[in-house]
Amino acid sequence: MVLEVQDRAAPQSDPIAAAVKLRPRVLEGSEQRFGPSDPDPNLDLLQRPRIARLVRNRKFQFLLILPNQIVFWTVIFVGLLGTAIPGLNFGAAITWYVWFCLVFVMMVVVGRAWCAMCPFGGFAEWIQRRTLWQRTQKALGLGRKFPEPLARLGFILPVGTFLLLTWIEEFFNIAGPGNPAATSFMVIGIVVTALAFFLVFERRTFCRYICPLTSLIGTVGSMGTVAGFRTKDRDVCLNCKTKDCMRGGEQGFGCPWYTWPASADSNLYCGLCSECYKSCPEGNVGLFLQKPFTSVVAPRRRRADIAWAIALLWGLVLYQQINATNFFGVIDNWLNTELHFPHYPNPVDYLGMIGVLALATAGVGWMIAKIFARRDLELDRPGAFADRSSRFRAFFVPFAYGLIPIVGADYFARQLPKFLQHAPRVVPAVAHIFGASSSHSAIYNFSLATNGWIVVVQVVVVALGTLAAAWSMWKISGRELASISTSRLGVRLTTLAVVLGSGTVAALLYVIMHAAD
């Protein structure tokens, strides 16, 4: 049988395109879903050609990392080989008097600025990619996926590593700072661990799931004014057929942080590496600024693991305040005697106190849920760990997000004494590398503030954080808790009162610490 003329098929220039019949993409609802957290289009820094040219350059991140790389390799060598006097050893001085404080300033102002220039991840990534800046196709290492059960823990794992590192740091008095070599060993430990993870797992698995700082930077960084790399036009991204920003394109790698600019509603996982901007074939990615606290208040994608991380981090910083009181010394000594543990801090009271404080935070959330949850509140799905599909999580998770500014402020205040008392020592520490200074120099013994003023500054910082938290909590509770509560005003006032009470406790603890000191 011969086909009829009308059946004759015309040849096609792109037969693959003709055969591909993708199911329609879901486009509806994206505006409603992302509208509140989308940055102002006018705040795209890459609208400025010079910045765009700089960021598009493949050497951009390399040049951010390089100075820190030099500094931290110097830290390692000087810490091991230099003087044992901490204040005169560049390794100890730069790390504990300046660096930690600067990281906090960067995270509060920018977000993950440190991650963009981090020498630990940066060094490991150079080796993983087998290049300092070029776009390579083959990665070194096994490229494994991070085990799913661990990935499901989200931020809990890096909080765990942060607690571990903090305990090690306290145990060996690294950040005191004590013996400068200890600082070197700590940095070497982080570099080696990062390198091992980069060689075993794909992309920045270490930075996302393991790095001790990632939970702190991720949560506190959400106060920052940089929204990160985001889509300019979401429909373009939704209809994109290649997703080069995720998979990697001609000019850039796929997002090392597993973030898609089109669905990011906070700066939580934007490492500011600019790879998505470089790889986007449509030029649809911008680097946006945002109002402070936008990434605390606006996101609709809230996660229980992050809420628990906030509670644990809050517990840790409170523990660090309490352990400077006379009361804690009594408990710690008693525990050490009973448990035959030779050294401060005793892991039982360390973890126990942090756990109790975190549970207390969660308990407040549970109480608020118990008091205010509407009886007809129905949640759509059974909950897994990161889910909020329970009455408790429905209240606790947004409530914990509202505490971020106060937690961040408390951490910052905690770092201030070392900076204000000893930051000038970096100058003689640098000079000492060349054998040109001693601990008797005037600048070595110069402080930026007296102890009394330091406490004042700490209290002011906590007060500002409390005010920011109060504003954030008011917004969050109004948007997310009021509608599921029996009393809209009641739940808002209650959460506000908790914030103010928490701020007061934190501020008072600084005063008590000072008295104890």
Added chain:
Amino acid sequence: MTISDTMSAATMTHPGVRILADRCAGCEECVVRCPTQALTMDTEHWVALANSDLCVGCRQCVRTCPFSAVVVEGPALVAPRIDPEPIHPARLRNDVSEIRAGFDGWVEALSEAERCLQCPDPTCVRGCPAHNDIPGFINKIRQGDLTGAQTILRRTSVLTDICSRVCNHAAQCEGACSWSLAGDVPVAIGRLERFVADTQPVPPPFVPSTDTNLSVGIIGAGPGGAGAAWELVEAGASVTVYEKDPTPGGLCHWGIPDFTLPEAVSSRPWRQLVDAGVDLRSGVEVSPGDLEELLGRHDAVIVALGASQPMRLSVPGSDLGGVIDATTFLQGAKAALGDGGDPEGWCSALGVESQDVRHGRFGSRVLVLGAGNTAMDVARSARRLGLDATCVDWLDERFALTRPDELDEARQEGVEVRFLRTLVALHAKDDRVGRAELALTTQDRADRRPNVLAKGHEFLDVDLVVMAMGYRRDPAFTDALPDTPVRRVVVGVPDRRWTASGILAAPASSYADGNPVGTLALGREVGLESAALPVTDRLWVIGDALIGPATVVEAMAQGRRAALAVLDARPARPGSTTGESADRPRRVLVCYESLGGKTAKAAEALADRLSVDGDEVRVLPIRKVGRTELAASDLVVVGTWVEGLLVAGVRPAKAMRAWLAGLPRLGGKQFALFCTYALAPKGTIPAMRRALEAKGAVVVAQAAFGPRELADTAAAFGPAAFGQELAHRARAGASSGASVGYRTVPR
């Protein structure tokens, strides 16, 4: 609101799919590709939602998720594949009846068609060198509409009956089937295609009543020539085919025995083409020196020479009597085993003795060098001639180049295949070959050459040696066809649409015999796209002449692609008043490499100006410009920013240099060049010009724009004025390579 996880729902008998909610970015790549709608979107949380009840375990989602956020566990839910057993004749000698069976009617065909998932992004289509719409034609089979199925296949193939018999489906469409990529058994796509072709014969070319007056000469009447001739004759072109053999068909005719490809099937395309008006001139051998004359006679010439030169192994004794090549053997065997042939007489002419294996003794031993498909054809033909056949190949059997089913069939027919051995010498006995000396080899990886061991040589008494290691293109055409053969290798980042489909994500499945089907398919795409571009003015090359020895389906697909390119370009021979199309606008492609946006802006301004004069203009960054885009343009304008430090190291941007270096042969295509600079362009334009001219392009204009010409306040914005100049030249018909614009650009 928060996001949600789902727990594993996989059982021993049912797959389960889960979303790793922490990492799911809600990009919907899995959702739009899931064939069973087991994945949907949760728009409130903007993550994918998984429904394990609908999951069949094909793992498309796992392969396509950019962030590895989908987990599928458990077995695949797919029915067993229907694979008819080969029909081996009871008595092999002199029997060339077809071995491979098709489906035994509709019941089997429908059952197999039901195994197809109808994937939304069908990787099998990418795996098929011709890009047949496989889900489309299988769906038509399901509906009982074979006419519709044939219509769909005809869009991309004119050799469905041949390809369905001779293609190595395991390394192509079936290897790229979702089931195969998931580690299971793929749909029998080849047999379904054959079912369509056998039940609904391929219709002849439709010859339009209007004539385009386009005259095209095709050199070679193989599958590539057939594909090209078919498209051209259906478009109303006048087609003349020059074939050196007396019978058309090329390798399909003389190289593939009847028991694999029956004569009635292999001759079908050319019967239909000649009936449709193709001027077939058999017995006409074209030499490289004849190309100029043919280009004077035709508006375009398509070279489809094939690879007809058999490879020979040069070892001591290879010039002895009784050592022949595969072409000689296969052509002779075809004639001897065909109607009116004399198998015993031909064997005697070769100096070997034919015996009937049923009589308990074997005939003379034929040593076949190689164990690829050609070698299998030689050995199996030898068995039908009553000869004892032994194949030796220096590859490991794991990396054998033959179809796995063909190897099994050959062994069932009594062919002895010895891998990891290579011939080192042939020794004489009574003035002709009598003994072969073989060395042992080792091979640990497919991409590594085997090592030849010095010790442990084997000796084999032989009566005839056939060198069947493959073919190569006639080396006389090397100079006439510059930059060929093209390597089928993707340099740099592969097409992201291919990556998105997931075909590159899966490791080689066992069904595909360990072949990385995605990488192979992407490499074939380089050949296919290259076929669209002429190697010199009005001269296209396709098939084995373009890419070296390859497959029937690739040659056919490239033939079609080249024919479409000829029809699109409408070239005209000197002095001809026909051919050149005046009824469509000039198609201009403006492509650029921009860093800060200035070059992109200049490209847009230039394009805007060209559009004013009626040109059809596309503006693309160079990373989006490939062979297909170049082939579909009459004029290509290329712009770059200038890299370098002030005046040191000034040259085209690195990405532009890489792009220029990776361009294929451009065969007289017209280019215009521009660059944007801050201080001085220095040698930027000349460097680009040299790179393009080395590829055969013709540079018709060039310009360099400094800050003054690019300023928004400039009285005559440089790029726009350059566009006006290009438009003016088009109207005037000028194509000189003089510089235009705003700064003198040295040649």
